[in-house]
Amino acid sequence: MIVQWRRSSHSGAANDEQCVELGRLAPGAGIGVRDSKDPDGGHLTLSLVRFAGLIEQVKQHPTR
Numbered sequence: 001m002i003v004q005w006r007r008s009s010h011s012g013a014a015n016d017e018q019c020v021e022l023g024r025l026a027p028g029a030g031i032g033v034r035d036s037k038d039p040d041g042g043h044l045t046l047s048l049v050r051f052a053g054l055i056e057q058v059k060q061h062p063t064r
Helices: 050-062
Strands: 020-023 031-035 044-046
Touching: 044 050
Parallel strands: none
Antiparallel strands: 020 031, 031 044
16 A cells, blocks of 8 residues: 655645654554655554544644
């Protein structure tokens, strides 16, 4: 399965140096998170439950 990676719509320009990309992995495998500057460097795999928890944490503690 080919993973379709995407950046957040909140990212800066195409050359934003502080951006992560997300990709839905194979069914049941969860969500992949990778560094946009190093797309061949591997990715962090999170279950859907863990990913939802991460999103909640980000919403509760946004950076400015």
